[in-house]
Amino acid sequence: xxIIKIEELTxxxxxxxxxxxxxxxxxxxxxxxxxxxGKSGCGKSTLLKHLKPTLIPHGDRKGAVFYKGKRIExxxxxxxxxxxxxxxxxxxxxxxxxxxxxxxxxxLENLGYDNDAIRVRVSEMASYFGIEKWFYKDVTELSGGxxxxxxxxxxxxxxxxxxxxxxxxxxxxxxAANEFLDTIEKINKDLGVTVILTEHRLDKVFSMADKVLVMxxxxxxxxxxxxxxxxxxxxSENDMFLSLPTATKIYAEVVNDLDCPITLRDGRxxxxxxxxxxxxxxxxxxxxxxxxxxxxxEIREVWFxxxxxxxxxxxxxxxxxxxxxxxxxxxxxxxxxTTSLNLISGINKPYRGKVYIKGKDVKKYSSNELFNKNxxxxxxxxxxxxxxxxxxxxxxxxxxxxxxxxEEKERKLSKISQVVEINDILDMHPYDLSGGEAQKAALAKVxxxxxxxxxxxxxxxxLDNHYKEKFGEILxxxxxxxxxxxxxxxxxxxxxxxxxxxxxxFDGNIVTSGVPKKFFSENNFYTTSANKISRYVFKGAxxxxxxxxxxxxxx
Numbered sequence: 403x404x405i406i407k408i409e410e411l412t413x414x415x416x417x418x419x420x421x422x423x424x425x426x427x428x429x430x431x432x433x434x435x436x437x438x439x440g441k442s443g444c445g446k447s448t449l450l451k452h453l454k455p456t457l458i459p460h461g462d463r464k465g466a467v468f469y470k471g472k473r474i475e476x477x478x479x480x481x482x483x484x485x486x487x488x489x490x491x492x493x494x495x496x497x498x499x500x501x502x503x504x505x506x507x508x509x510l511e512n513l514g515y516d517n518d519a520i521r522v523r524v525s526e527m528a529s530y531f532g533i534e535k536w537f538y539k540d541v542t543e544l545s546g547g548x549x550x551x552x553x554x555x556x557x558x559x560x561x562x563x564x565x566x567x568x569x570x571x572x573x574x575x576x577x578a579a580n581e582f583l584d585t586i587e588k589i590n591k592d593l594g595v596t597v598i599l600t601e602h603r604l605d606k607v608f609s610m611a612d613k614v615l616v617m618x619x620x621x622x623x624x625x626x627x628x629x630x631x632x633x634x635x636x637x638s639e640n641d642m643f644l645s646l647p648t649a650t651k652i653y654a655e656v657v658n659d660l661d662c663p664i665t666l667r668d669g670r671x672x673x674x675x676x677x678x679x680x681x682x683x684x685x686x687x688x689x690x691x692x693x694x695x696x697x698x699x700e701i702r703e704v705w706f707x708x709x710x711x712x713x714x715x716x717x718x719x720x721x722x723x724x725x726x727x728x729x730x731x732x733x734x735x736x737x738x739x740t741t742s743l744n745l746i747s748g749i750n751k752p753y754r755g756k757v758y759i760k761g762k763d764v765k766k767y768s769s770n771e772l773f774n775k776n777x778x779x780x781x782x783x784x785x786x787x788x789x790x791x792x793x794x795x796x797x798x799x800x801x802x803x804x805x806x807x808x809e810e811k812e813r814k815l816s817k818i819s820q821v822v823e824i825n826d827i828l829d830m831h832p833y834d835l836s837g838g839e840a841q842k843a844a845l846a847k848v849x850x851x852x853x854x855x856x857x858x859x860x861x862x863x864x865l866d867n868h869y870k871e872k873f874g875e876i877l878x879x880x881x882x883x884x885x886x887x888x889x890x891x892x893x894x895x896x897x898x899x900x901x902x903x904x905x906x907x908f909d910g911n912i913v914t915s916g917v918p919k920k921f922f923s924e925n926n927f928y929t930t931s932a933n934k935i936s937r938y939v940f941k942g943a944x945x946x947x948x949x950x951x952x953x954x955x956x957x
Contacts (some may be wrong), residue, residue, distance in 0.1 A: 404471075405432040405564060405596050406453065411465035413448060415834065418461075422448045424620040426465070432563070435590045435597045435610055437628075439645060440617035441866040442838020443827075446600040447491075449617070450568050453598065455482045469564075480513060487562030491569040491837055491864065492783070493549035496556075497541050502533065505541060505552055509560050523559045531555040531585070545736035547578030551585070558589065564596045565589065569837065571603060572863045573782075575734045575892045577927060583607055602866055605931045608647045609665045616642055632662055645867040648895075648931035651946050656953045669935040673949075677939065677956055684955045686941035687948050691917055692902050694724030697761075698855065698886050704745060704755030715741045716752070717910035728877065728887045730897040732928065733907035739890040740782060742907065743857050746888065747779050748772060759855070774804075778853030782860045782890075784844030788832035793824065793843045796832060800850050814850060821876060822846040823869075837864025845873075849880075856880065858889040862896050874900045898922055898930045898944045919944050 411426040422445045430436055438446050451457040452467050455475055467474040469486070490496045499505045506524045515523070528534055531551055536544065544552065550570055557565065567586065571579035587610045590597045601607050608614070608628050615625045616635070624634050632650040635643040643651070649669025653662050656676070663672040699722070706716040715738045723729045731739050744750040745757055748764045757764045759776065767776070781787060790796040794815070801811045819825050822842050827835060835843060841864055848856070856877075862870050870893075877887055877900060891897055897904055898918045905915035906928065915921065922929040922944040923937065929944070936943045936952070943949045 403432045404429055405434075405469065406430040406598075407468040407471075408452075409466050409468070411449075411452065411467060412463070413452070413459070414462045415459065416461050418830075420620075422461075422620050423452075426622055428615065428622065428625065430596060430598065432596055433590070433594045434612045435587070436599070436613050436615060437604075437607055437611035438598065438600045438615045438617065439602070439604065440642060441868055442842075442864060443836045444617045445620040446617055447568050447836055448620075450488075450566050450598065450600060453564070453566055454486050454488045455479075457488065483509065483513060484560045485563040487557035487560065487565045489550070489553050489557055489565070489567040489570050491572050493546060493553055493573060496553045497549060500540055500542075502539050502541060502544070502552060503528075503537050505556050506533075506559055509556060513560070527555045527559045530558075545578075545734075546573045547575070547582065547735050550574060550578075550582060554582070554585065562595060564598065567597070567599045567601075569600050569602060569864060571601065572837065573735075573860075576894055578735055579603060579892070580606055583610070586610075602645065602864070604645055605647045605649075605666065608650075616640075618642070628664055629662065632664075641868040642866075644871060648946055649935060652932070652935070652949050652953070655946075655950045657957070666931060666934050669931075670938070673936060673939055673953070676953065684952060685939070687919060687943055687952065690919075692727075694727050694902075696725040697722055698725040698727075698759070699723040699746060699888070700756075700758040700761075701742075701745065702756045702758070704752040704757060706741060706745060706750055706752045714910055716745065719745075719755070719911050721905070721912060723886060723888055725886055726881060726884055728881055728900060728902045729889070730901040730904045731888065731890045731907050731912070732892070732894065732897060732904055737907050738910045739907045740859055743779075743859055743888065743890050747777055747857055770803075773851065773853075775852050775854060777855050777857060778848040778851060779857045780841075780844055780848050780859060780861055782863075784840045785832060787844055787847060788840075791831055792829050793832055793835075793846075794828040796843070797828075797847055797850055800847055804851070818846050818849050822849070823872065838866065838869060841865055842869070842873075845876075853885070855886045856888070858887065858891075860891055860893075861889060862891065862893045870896055894922070894928065894930050895932075895945070898932075899947075919948075 408426050408428040411423055412421055413423040414421040440446055451459055469477055499508050506527055507520050510520045510523055528537055571582055583606050589595050611628055614628050614631045616623050632646050636654050647664055649663040658676055660672055660675055663669045701719055701721040704716055704719045705714055707714045733739050741750055745752060788796050790799050797815050822845055824842050824846055827839050901918050903915055904918050904921040905912040919942040922933050923942055932946050932949050933944045936949045940952045943952055
């Protein structure tokens with residue numbers, strides 16, 4: 403039975419020249435799992451918002467969206483609240499109360515359920531989602547993964563028929579993301595809830611979907627079963643091919659006539675079959691250690707906690723980063739990664755230990771001295787650095803106190819806008835940007851002051867793989883200019899591809915570090931998809947390029 407139908411939907415935001423959605427036609431059956439993917443800014447989030455009446459954006463709209471045969475804007479508020487569940491990209495944006503138990507009950511209270519019914523629903527959700535241990539906690543005490551699980555449980559407490567999720571794992575570490583997606587699959591299969599999901603991490607979720615919708619520039623370019631998507635994108639030479647599951651990407655770049663793999667398990671079996679009758683000439687990619695001389699950041703035995711009665715977040719933390727090095731800090735949600743980045747920038751002050759930048763205690767820098775051509779900070783939430791009504795005004799604002807001519811400021815704006823590819827969004831309000839567009843605009847603002855050291859907190863979240871590749875190239879060019887990069891990230895594939903050094907942050911400290919090929923090869927769970935596919939066949943292969951190269955050399 404058809405539960406959602408979209409007919410010739412075209413939508414244009416106010417004051418925008420180009421439409422965000424163009425002639426969308428779509429039919430989704432009850433109980434289906436539909437994955438929507440596409441480049442940042444292609445219209446995914448805009449499309450999802452049209453499936454929830456209270457979120458439909460203002461603008462010029464043509465066409466229609468139907469829910470159970472009725473125009474979606476005509477269904478009652480109560481029915482929309484109960485039957486159309488929506489989970490946001492940022493878990494912080496959805497939490498409305500102070501306690502976990504109250505968050506679970508909040509939606510039911512607003513719908514007028516009596517206390518007995520609320521108690522039954524809340525207890526069931528707490529048990530189903532494993533929330534019992536933190537049921538009475540303040541929501542501020544939860545990790546990112548716990549907050550997103552709580553948001554999902556709060557939505558599911560209302561017994562929705564459709565569950566809409568907008569990149570729900572973008573803030574989660576890889577292990578928490580996998581657990582969250584397992585729960586979504588369980589809800590779909592066990593309860594028959596229709597799932598409509600946008601996601602950039604496709605390795606796990608791609609095989610869960612019944613159908614995959616690929617969007618480009620507001621249009622649907624294909625809507626098909628997962629097994630047919632890879633062949634279509636490869637044949638049409640579409641950039642979205644870069645976002646496909648790792649096993650599919652490797653398969654497509656190696657000459658063979660075997661069945662196309664989608665999952666990691668499929669990928670391992672495909673690799674075994676591919677090389678079954680071949681004598682393996684080269685089975686290892688050597689890890690290359692870059693030699694760096696000059697120390698630019700030193701953290702010596704630092705301890706930090708947010709108030710004197712709380713537990714230590716950073717414990718006896720020491721770190722040395724050299725000039726021109728790209729250092730990635732990895733680890734689970736809530737381990738202290740962002741806190742450590744804030745210690746380097748001086749936002750957090752240690753109560754014991756020292757932080758040195760270019761040999762000078764960070765406490766002895768004035769704010770103007772520290773952030774003008776020394777440090778550039780890209781925060782986890784890029785919108786926190788926007789203060790003006792357009793991206794253009796925001797970029798120019800950061801040069802307000804810089805003593806250069808207006809013509810030079812304009813040239814700098816033009817150059818950086820071109821490098822970061824934001825020319826088409828310069829006149830947009832920063833809060834109207836998609837997640838990926840906001841990341842790009844924020845990076846451009848950071849680069850306007852030509853910092854020597856870049857501190858990046860989750861810079862690739864909400865970016866599609868096509869732009870991630872360009873973003874990585876931008877960072878590599880900055881490295882070649884002598885800039886130092888310290889990145890906190892959950893994006894293992896990106897860290898493996900572009901970092902010089904990776905460090906695992908756990909329990910307030912770096913517990914191990916090394917070059918990516920060695921670092922990821924020694925981990926079982928905290929490793930890349932390419933390594934999970936190839937680790938029993940090849941050594942040191944941690945990226946798609948590594949595996950593809952070794953396959954070609956051994957055929």
